[in-house]
Each structure stands twice: as structure tokens, then as C-alpha cells.
Amino acid sequence: MERFVRGLARAKWVVLIIWLAVTAAAMFGLPDLQGIVRQTEQKFIPADSESVVAKQLLERIDPESTPKSSAIIVYSRAEGLTDSDRSWLKDKASELSAEKGGEGIKSVTSAYDNPDLAVKFRSKDGTTELVMIGFERPENDTVTQEAVEKLGGALSGAPSGSDVYLTGSAPISKDFQSSSEEGLRKTELLTVALVLIILLIVFRSPIAPFIPLVTIGISLVITRGLVALATEYGMPVSSFTESFLIAVLFGAGTDYCILLIQRYREELSQGGSKEDALVRTMRNVGKTVVFSASTVFVAFFLIGFAQFGLYQSAVGVSIGVAVTLAAGLTLTPALLMIFGKATFWPTKVQSGQGHGESKLWAGMASLAARRPVAVLLVTVILLAPVTLLFEGKRSFDDLAEIDPSHGSVQGFRQVERSFGSGEVFPLSISLTSESSMRTPEALAALEIASANLARLEGVQEVRSPVRPLGEQLTDLTVTSQLTKTSSVLEQLKSGVDQIGGGLTAASNEIALGEGDIGKLTNGLRMMSTQTVKAQEGLKQIHSGLQQSSKGAGQLAAGLSQSADVSASLGADLHKLLEAHPELKDDINMQMLLGKQKGLADGLAKLEQGASGLKQGLGQITPAISQAAAGLGQLASGQQQAADGANKLSSGLVELTGGLKEGAKGLADISGGLSAVNEAQQGIAGSGEGQIPGWYLPKEALDDPKLQQAIDYYMSKDGLTVKLEVILAENPYSAEALTTVGQIREMLKQSLAGSSIGKPELNFSGTTAQIGELKDISRNDFTRTGTLVLVGIFIVLMLLLRSILAPLYVLLSLGFNYLVTMGIVEFIFVHLLGKPGLSWSASFFVFLIIVALGVDYSIFLMARFKEEYRPGGIVYAMSKAMTTTGGVIISAAVIMGGTFAALMMSGVNTLLQIGAGIVIGLVLYSTVFMGLVVPAMANLIGEANWWPFNKRQSEPAKQDYNAKEVPAIES
Known part of the structure; x- marks a missing residue:
């Protein structure tokens, strides 16, 4: 170590030049980290997650027209849109439609393209109208972001008094990045300013503060380039990466520099050359700096083993810590050698x-x-x-991360007021089946499922192949069809009543009639023949009614044949009149002709209404059978009349009886029709408050509008269906998450046992992703947090050569974290009224408090170990506290200051993280480092170094514990 430090001291200018050259190379030769973050997806949902799978399945429905991201033009006027507003918006939509295929725009949808969509794109209060824009690429793609930028510029010039906003996934993503970058710039400036002010106060020198600032500034520039380069090899980054780099490097790096500078000053006061002082400094605290940085490095390095990408994005800090440690062990000593005692100017370092x-x-x-x-x-x-205040309430509202003044937030709020917040971020569900769902039975099952979902309290609307506009297709409900059938039955009953009345009148007139019996006999024989045909027609109707599920067409054919028979009967009567003109004036014949025409008209009406008689006509089958019997009796009576011309009186009597029987049969038909009509009305009326029945004839599948809806929501092979659920709650809310669970269960119940074979559900959309984030982040927190604690424990064990001391240090850190989060949650949730802490705040507060708070433990415990001699626990701890206490407070103030700068970023998550870390560091550096950890060390005594205490080779100094412990001074 000594040889290395002396060589460093002699080559101080070379070291400085090398670091400056590396910094220049990083600035101009390495990628731009901020540009990479700008193009990175920030939610980091795993590729095999349900929402990603659902999105991929839904894109298969219509890959050519399905956009990758979207924007919503929100046009509003508080007092209601005017004609000029709509004209301007229509022209703008047309201009954008002309640009499809360029500028990243894939689709433009508005009420002007499809009038049927007006109800969805225009608010009921008339104040707001929407235009949907689809983009070819994801929201974080550069092309999409540029398209959003140009789109925002193209919306200028709206009529005075109106408001135009851009919201949706792409604009919100863009504004999130803008807010993050603005916050980052604020954080950089505030961090540098705060650190400079604190260092000026700590050192009371204008020179000393620049040594840490230069060291950390150079380290930050190099780190940014290295992290950006590492992304090419798979390292994830996020909007938090740079913020944490700035905070941790300026916080921890400055702490290490302070430790070195303060110890260097202490060693200078002991006399000797500045080179000797640097050697003693590096020998005594160099190892402390290495182990302190090691704990931070290990903590952030182990984040790389997290499964969640956002957590992994903090791993770049480990690179920064390594660079800062290298700079702290080389560049900082070199600068100290360059300035020497002038470092502390104007204060003079005096001996002792x-x-x-x-x-x-x-x-x-x-x-x-x-x-x-x-x-x-x-x-x-x-x-x-205080720890009980920490209930773990979390918020997943991305909009809370964005400055409310941004257009995407204002647009979202306007849509929320006029349409409901669910319109911006609907819940998309992919439903797959092993067989095609392009069948009436499968579509009926989808209607039942859609109707069940629409009844849930948290659901505003359901859109599906059978509900393209979110409303039930009433023409296909059994209630609607019964209503139409009831109208047809009324017409049928009226026709039957007319026929019955005609037959009754005919029988009365024949009984009273006089004339040419022979001619009448021939006419009656012809009538008998035609009546038999009519009977056969009714028999066919009877047969068709017995197969009502298949026989609507057969009923139409039977009625058509009956109409033909009636027409033939009329033709025969006219032929009879042509053959016997003298019958034209016969009153009986005239009435018979009139009633025959009524019969023909009635049968024509029956034929028109037959298609609506599929359900419920089984009740009139007995009546039709009786009618056929009546006509048979009529035919028999007519034949008897013809054969009994010699017995005209008796023949006419029998004919009259047959006609009356026919009339009676038709009266039974009329009664049966009335019964069917009443039954249908009862069925239609009984559906109030229930899900109405639904029936789709196969021929209705060919309807162009229905086919268009099916094609939009269902793949060509019919194996994948899209369901869109518009939630009644804010998609980011806890209530929305609950509703998603209810939707999942309701769909499973509705589709179980249906004609859809082996249905599989996958959910996507903002709310679905939030549910996944909730589970993924919680599981990863537990897993990664355990790894971090284990890693730090190993580093502490190697430094302190103890097992017990690292244990109570980690326990103090854990207790401090729980207290901190209790205070933070109380402030933001209970006092400020937030629904919960930002979902990632608790993880990052834990990581940073543990990783950086342990530094202060190392500062204290390393000096404690340095001062310790066997039998001198109390004295060693007291000496360590009095000599390092000021350093710990200074380091905590600087660290707290750098993270306090995050609170000014304008990003909600960073605000909460910054507040949590400031509170946690203040608590730990005072209460825990000043009282709890020393109390534990004193309580445990010599066992602090277990099981390595026997390795102490230096003899005990007598009366170490007897030495006076510094008393509390007023």
C-alpha cells in the first residue's frame, strides 16, 4: 500500500491527466445514456407475462391495421362544440388521414369516417370530441415520439375558446420522458449546489470542496458512457438510472472524499511531509473506503439478479460506484498532493x-x-x-409522475370528465379457442359473456364481435324477435278471422240461395276439388309447424302453396263465371268471390310473416290440424252437394254444415294464434332485469355490418377473439384492479360449458399490467432484498472479522427502514391524501438506505475496530464515536442533500424516494449510529468479535475500560 501511495504522490500530475483524457474519451466516444433511456420501455413487463402474450395474440386478428401505440386528439369547449369547431376538427382529421403511411401514422379514426362511431367519439354533453390516431411503432420508439411532436404542432390554430390536447399511450410516454429529463436537470443543478454549500460549511475552505466535486464529476461523466455502452450487452436502464447515478455518486462519493480529506487533515496535524500524511491516511482509512464502497457496489450489483427490469435498471449504479472508488483512491489523493496544506486555505493546519x-x-x-x-x-x-404506520399501500398511477400542466394529463382528465377514464386505457382481453368461433352458437356464447360482464358494477361498457359499439344488437334478441312475431301473428289472426267469416257468410247464403242447380253442382264439384287442395296445403303447414326449429322456411312454402291454391280457386271461379255469365248477378257467387279474395289476402300476409314464427308456433299445431279437418269436412260436404243434386235441400244443408265446421276450425286457429301471441308477450315481458335471450340465424352472418364487426374483433380463422372492457373506474386505481379480478372470474363462469371449446383468456392493457407489476415487484422485492442483505453481511463480516457485529448492524438498518417507511406513508397517504406510495418507492428506499446507511456503520465500526484492544470495548467505541461522529453527520448531510434534490425533480416517485432516504439517513445517522449501534456494541462486549476475537495478537492495555468515558457536556 505504501509503495503504491508514494508512487501515486510522485505521479500526481500524470494521474490527473489520465483521468481527464479518459473523461474526454467517454464524452465523445461512448453512447449517450439519456438518448438510450428515451427509447427504452419503462414498464419492463417480462416477455412471457400474460399482458405481453395477450397483446401478441390480439395483433394476429388484423396485423395490417392494428397499431403498436396510439394517441387521442381531445377537442373540447366548455360551453359546447360549435359547427366551426366540428368543421375544423373534420378538416384536421382529413389532413391526418392523408398522411397515413408516413410520419409513423398507421390509422386515423373519427366520427367523420364512420357516422356509427359518433356516439363513441362525441360526449353526451356535447363539449368534447375525440379522434383516434394509431402509430406503426411502440410509444417509446423515436419515430413515434417524433410523430407525436409533429402531431402536437399540427393541432395549432384551433378556433378561439376551444382546447385541444393529445393524450393516450404515446403522448403520455413522451411527457413522462420530458418530466423525467426536466427533473434530472433540476436534480443535477440542485445536487451540485447543495453539495458545494455543504462542503463549504464542513471545510470552511473554498478549495477543499472542489476536490470531491472534480472527483465525482469526472466519475459521473465516465460512468454515463460506460452504462450506455453496457446497454448494448443487455443491461437495462430506466428513467431512474441517471437520477440514482447522480444522487449515489455525489452522495457516497463525496462521503468517501470527506473521509479521506478529514483524515488527511488529521494526519497533517501530526507532522511530517504531506506525502507521509497521505500514506498514513490511505493506510488507515483506505480500507474503510474500499469496504464502504464495496457494500454499495454489492447491493446495486445484486440488483442485476432481479427478474424485474425496472429494478435491474439500478444495476448501472454499481458501475458508477466502481469508477468512483477508483477515482477516490487515485484522483483524490493526487489532488490532495497537488494542493497539500493549501487544500484547507484559509484555515491553517497546525501541529497537533x-x-x-x-x-x-x-x-x-x-x-x-x-x-x-x-x-x-x-x-x-x-x-x-411508528412501524405500524407502514401498511404497504401502493399506487400505480403513471400520470402522477407527470407534471399536471402537460397536455397528455390535461387531455386524460378531460376524457375522464366527459367519457370516463376507462376510454383512454381500455382493458383488452384475448379469448382463444380450439375451434372456430365464427358460428351462431359461439357468437351466442360471446353475447352471454358480454352481457354478464356489462352487469358488473365496475364495468362501463363491453365491446366484442356481437357488441361492436358496446351495446347489444337488439335485432338478434329473442325479445325483439318475439315482438316482431307477435305483430305477424296479429296479421295472421286477422286473415284467418276474415276467412272464417267468409265461410260462415257463404254457408248462410247457400242455405238461402236459389238458381240453376246443375250449374251450381258443377261449381261445387270444382270447389270441392280446390278445397281438397287447400286442405293439403294446411296439412303441409301442420307438418312444417311440427319441425318448428327447422321449419320456418317450410311454413313459408306451405303458406305459399296455400296462396297458390287460393289463387287457383279464384281462377276457377272466374272460369265458372265465364262459362256461366248468368251467375255474375248471383248474390251468393259475388259474396263467395269477395271472401275468396279475403282468403287470398290473408294467406299472402301469412306468407310474409312466416319467417318470424320459428319460436312459439308449436302451440298452434292443434289448431292447424283442426283447420285441416274442417276443410276436409268442407270438401266432403261439397262433394255430397254435387252428388246429391237430386236432393238439393239435404245437400245444401250438408254443405252448410261443412262450411260451418270449416269456420269453426278457422276459429280454433284464431284462438290458437291468440294464445301464442299472449305467450310470446309473456316471454318478452318476463325478461325485465334479466339477460335477454339471443338468437342468430345462419343467414344473418352474411350481413355486411355484422361481418365487419366480427372481422374487427375476431381473427380470420375464428380462433382468437378480442374483448374490450371500458372500466367505470380510473384504470390506475385499486378499484380497477379488483374489477379486473371480477371480470376474469365472470368470464370463466360464462364460458364454462359453452359451445366455445377450451377457452383460454389473457388480459392486457394498463390495468392488467398494473396487476402484473404488483405481483412481480412484490416477489422481486423479497428475493432481491434478501440477496442484498446477505451480500452486505458478507462484506461486513470480512471487514470486521465478526458475525455478531454485522448481524446487529443489519438489524438496525432493517428497523430503521420500517420506521422510515411508516413516517413516509403517514406523510404522503394520511396527510397529503395520496392513494398510496408509488409502487417502486419502497424498494428503492430500502435498497439505498441499506446500501448507503451501512457506510456510516462501516465508518464507525472500522474506527471502533482500529481503536479496540482486548478489554477496551467501551473506550474503543467512545473514541470511535467522538472522532467519526462529525464525519458521519457531515456524510449524512451531504447524502441527504443529494437525495433531497430528487424531491425537487417534479417526479412523484423521486419525490417520495428522496423524502424516504432523507428521513431514513437522518434517523440512522443520529438515533441508530449515535445510540442503538453503540449500545449494542457495549452490551455485547468482547463477543463483538466472535468467533475471531482470539486472533487478537496485541496485548491488552490495562484499565482500558477504566478510562474515563467522555461525559455529556452541556
Whole structure:
């Protein structure tokens, strides 16, 4: 070590030049980290996660027209849109449509392209209208971001008094990056300013502060380039990477520099050359700096083993720590040698005067030595209840990370007010089956599932192949079809009543009629023949009704044949009149002709309404059978009348009876039709509050509008279907997550046992991803946090050559974390009214408090170990506290200052992380380092070094513990 330091001292200018050259090479030869972060997906959902799988499946439905990301133009006017507003928006939509295929735009959809969509794109209150823009590439892609930028510029010049915003996935992503970059710039400036001010206060010199600033500044520039280069080999980065680099490097790096500079000042005061002072400094605290940096390096390096990409993105800090450590062990000593005692100008370093001992820490050392048990009990009693405030409430609202003044946030809020927040980020569900779902049965199952989902409290609307606009296709409901059938039955009943009335009138007139019996006999024989045909037609109707599920067409054919028979009957009557003109004036014949026309009209109406009689007509089958029997009796009576011309009186009587029987049969038909109609009305009325039945005839599949909807929501092979659920709650809310679980269960129940074979569900969209983030981040926190604690324990064990001391140091860090999070959650959730802490805040607060807080333990415990001699636990701890207490406070203030700068970034997560770390560091550097850890060390005594305490070779100094422990001074 000594040879290395002396060589470093002699080559101080060479060292400085080398670092400056490396810095220049990094600036101009390595990639730009900020540019890479700008193009990186920030949610880091694993490739095999459900939402990613769902998105890939849904893209198969129509890969040519499915956009990778989207934007929503939100046009509004508080008092309601005017004609000029709509005209401007229509022209703008047309301009954008003309640019499809260029500028990254893939699709433009508005109410002007498809009037059917007006109800979805225009708010009910008339204040807001939307235009949907689809992009060819993901939202983080450079082409998409440039397209959003140009799109924002193209929306200028709107009519006065109106507001135009861009929201949706791509604009929100762009504004998130802008907010992060603005926050990063603020953080850099504030961090440098805060560190400079604190160093000026600590060193009371204008020169000393620049040694840490130059060291850390050079380290940061080089680190940025190296991290950017590492991304080419798979290292993930995020918007947090640079923020943490700045905070950790300026915080921890400055701490290491302070430790070196303060010890260098102490060694200069002991006399000798500045080179000798540097050698003693590096010999005494060089190892402490190495182990301190090692704990931070290990903690952030182990983050690389996390499964979640956002957590992994912090691994770049480990590179920064390694570079900073190298600079701290070479560049900082070189600068100290260059400036020498001038480092502390205008203060003079006099012989025998170090950096002084802290009276406050001497007092805490005395208290921890005299009353260790009391100190521990009081600390636990006072702080343990605070940990109960930490309930783990988390928020996943990305919009909270963005400055509310950004257009994407304002646009989202406008859509939320006018349409509901679910419109911006719908829940997309892919449903796959082993067989095609382009069948009436499968579509009916989808309608049942859609109707069940629409009934859930947290669901605003469901869109599917059978509900393209989010509403049920009423023409295909059984209720609607029964209503139409009821109208047809009314017409059918009216026709039947007319026929029955005609037959009754005919029988009465024939009974009273007189005329040419022979001519009448021939006419009756012809009527008998035609009546038999009519009977056959009704028999066919009867047969068709018995197969009602298949026989709507057969009923139409039977009625058509009956109409033909009736027409033939009319033709025969006209032929009879042509053959016997003298019958034209016969009143009976005239009435018979009129009633025959009524029969023909009634049958024509029956034929028109037959297609709607598929369901429920089984009830009129007996009536039709009776009608056929009646007509048979009518035909028999007519034949008897013809054969019994010689017995005209009796023949006419029998004919009259047959006609009456026919009339009676038709009256039964009328009664049966009335019964069917009443039954249908009862069925239609009973559906109130229930899911109405649904029936899709095969021929309806050929309807162009229905086919268009099916093609939009279903793949060509019918194996994949898209369901869009518009949530009634904010997609980022906890209520939305609950609703997603209910939707999943409802779909499983609705599709179980349906005609859809082996249905599989995959959910995507903002709310679905939030659910995945919740589970992934929680599991990774537990796993990665354990690795970090184990790694730090090993480093501490190697440094302190002890097992017990690292254990209680880690316990103190863990307890400090729980207390810190209790305070942070109380401030942000209970006092400020947030729904929860940002979902990643608790992890990063834990990581940084543990990784950086342990540095202060190392500062103290390393000096404790340095001062320790067998039998001198109390004295060694007291000496360590009085000499390093000021350094620990200074380091904590600087570290807290760098993370306090994050609170000014304007990014909600960084605000909470910064607040948590500041609170945690203040607690740990005072309460825990000043009282808890020393009390534990004093309580354990010689066992601090177990199981390596026997290896102490230096003899014990007598009365070490008897030496006076510094008392608390007022």
C-alpha cells in the first residue's frame, strides 16, 4: 500500500491527466445514456407475462391495421362544440388521414369516417370530441415520439375558446420522458449546489470542496458512457438510472472524499511531509473506503439478479460506484498532493490539531456506555409503534409522475370528465379457442359473456364481435324477435278471422240461395276439388309447424302453396263465371268471390310473416290440424252437394254444415294464434332485469355490418377473439384492479360449458399490467432484498472479522427502514391524501438506505475496530464515536442533500424516494449510529468479535475500560 501511495504522490500530475483524457474519451466516444433511456420501455413487463402474450395474440386478428401505440386528439369547449369547431376538427382529421403511411401514422379514426362511431367519439354533453390516431411503432420508439411532436404542432390554430390536447399511450410516454429529463436537470443543478454549500460549511475552505466535486464529476461523466455502452450487452436502464447515478455518486462519493480529506487533515496535524500524511491516511482509512464502497457496489450489483427490469435498471449504479472508488483512491489523493496544506486555505493546519472531537457524540457515547439496555428499550418502545404506520399501500398511477400542466394529463382528465377514464386505457382481453368461433352458437356464447360482464358494477361498457359499439344488437334478441312475431301473428289472426267469416257468410247464403242447380253442382264439384287442395296445403303447414326449429322456411312454402291454391280457386271461379255469365248477378257467387279474395289476402300476409314464427308456433299445431279437418269436412260436404243434386235441400244443408265446421276450425286457429301471441308477450315481458335471450340465424352472418364487426374483433380463422372492457373506474386505481379480478372470474363462469371449446383468456392493457407489476415487484422485492442483505453481511463480516457485529448492524438498518417507511406513508397517504406510495418507492428506499446507511456503520465500526484492544470495548467505541461522529453527520448531510434534490425533480416517485432516504439517513445517522449501534456494541462486549476475537495478537492495555468515558457536556 505504501509503495503504491508514494508512487501515486510522485505521479500526481500524470494521474490527473489520465483521468481527464479518459473523461474526454467517454464524452465523445461512448453512447449517450439519456438518448438510450428515451427509447427504452419503462414498464419492463417480462416477455412471457400474460399482458405481453395477450397483446401478441390480439395483433394476429388484423396485423395490417392494428397499431403498436396510439394517441387521442381531445377537442373540447366548455360551453359546447360549435359547427366551426366540428368543421375544423373534420378538416384536421382529413389532413391526418392523408398522411397515413408516413410520419409513423398507421390509422386515423373519427366520427367523420364512420357516422356509427359518433356516439363513441362525441360526449353526451356535447363539449368534447375525440379522434383516434394509431402509430406503426411502440410509444417509446423515436419515430413515434417524433410523430407525436409533429402531431402536437399540427393541432395549432384551433378556433378561439376551444382546447385541444393529445393524450393516450404515446403522448403520455413522451411527457413522462420530458418530466423525467426536466427533473434530472433540476436534480443535477440542485445536487451540485447543495453539495458545494455543504462542503463549504464542513471545510470552511473554498478549495477543499472542489476536490470531491472534480472527483465525482469526472466519475459521473465516465460512468454515463460506460452504462450506455453496457446497454448494448443487455443491461437495462430506466428513467431512474441517471437520477440514482447522480444522487449515489455525489452522495457516497463525496462521503468517501470527506473521509479521506478529514483524515488527511488529521494526519497533517501530526507532522511530517504531506506525502507521509497521505500514506498514513490511505493506510488507515483506505480500507474503510474500499469496504464502504464495496457494500454499495454489492447491493446495486445484486440488483442485476432481479427478474424485474425496472429494478435491474439500478444495476448501472454499481458501475458508477466502481469508477468512483477508483477515482477516490487515485484522483483524490493526487489532488490532495497537488494542493497539500493549501487544500484547507484559509484555515491553517497546525501541529497537533486534527479535525477535532464532537462533544455531542461524546455525550451519546457516554449514555450508550452507561445505560445500554435502557437506551435500547426506550428506542424500541418509542419507534416500534411508528412501524405500524407502514401498511404497504401502493399506487400505480403513471400520470402522477407527470407534471399536471402537460397536455397528455390535461387531455386524460378531460376524457375522464366527459367519457370516463376507462376510454383512454381500455382493458383488452384475448379469448382463444380450439375451434372456430365464427358460428351462431359461439357468437351466442360471446353475447352471454358480454352481457354478464356489462352487469358488473365496475364495468362501463363491453365491446366484442356481437357488441361492436358496446351495446347489444337488439335485432338478434329473442325479445325483439318475439315482438316482431307477435305483430305477424296479429296479421295472421286477422286473415284467418276474415276467412272464417267468409265461410260462415257463404254457408248462410247457400242455405238461402236459389238458381240453376246443375250449374251450381258443377261449381261445387270444382270447389270441392280446390278445397281438397287447400286442405293439403294446411296439412303441409301442420307438418312444417311440427319441425318448428327447422321449419320456418317450410311454413313459408306451405303458406305459399296455400296462396297458390287460393289463387287457383279464384281462377276457377272466374272460369265458372265465364262459362256461366248468368251467375255474375248471383248474390251468393259475388259474396263467395269477395271472401275468396279475403282468403287470398290473408294467406299472402301469412306468407310474409312466416319467417318470424320459428319460436312459439308449436302451440298452434292443434289448431292447424283442426283447420285441416274442417276443410276436409268442407270438401266432403261439397262433394255430397254435387252428388246429391237430386236432393238439393239435404245437400245444401250438408254443405252448410261443412262450411260451418270449416269456420269453426278457422276459429280454433284464431284462438290458437291468440294464445301464442299472449305467450310470446309473456316471454318478452318476463325478461325485465334479466339477460335477454339471443338468437342468430345462419343467414344473418352474411350481413355486411355484422361481418365487419366480427372481422374487427375476431381473427380470420375464428380462433382468437378480442374483448374490450371500458372500466367505470380510473384504470390506475385499486378499484380497477379488483374489477379486473371480477371480470376474469365472470368470464370463466360464462364460458364454462359453452359451445366455445377450451377457452383460454389473457388480459392486457394498463390495468392488467398494473396487476402484473404488483405481483412481480412484490416477489422481486423479497428475493432481491434478501440477496442484498446477505451480500452486505458478507462484506461486513470480512471487514470486521465478526458475525455478531454485522448481524446487529443489519438489524438496525432493517428497523430503521420500517420506521422510515411508516413516517413516509403517514406523510404522503394520511396527510397529503395520496392513494398510496408509488409502487417502486419502497424498494428503492430500502435498497439505498441499506446500501448507503451501512457506510456510516462501516465508518464507525472500522474506527471502533482500529481503536479496540482486548478489554477496551467501551473506550474503543467512545473514541470511535467522538472522532467519526462529525464525519458521519457531515456524510449524512451531504447524502441527504443529494437525495433531497430528487424531491425537487417534479417526479412523484423521486419525490417520495428522496423524502424516504432523507428521513431514513437522518434517523440512522443520529438515533441508530449515535445510540442503538453503540449500545449494542457495549452490551455485547468482547463477543463483538466472535468467533475471531482470539486472533487478537496485541496485548491488552490495562484499565482500558477504566478510562474515563467522555461525559455529556452541556
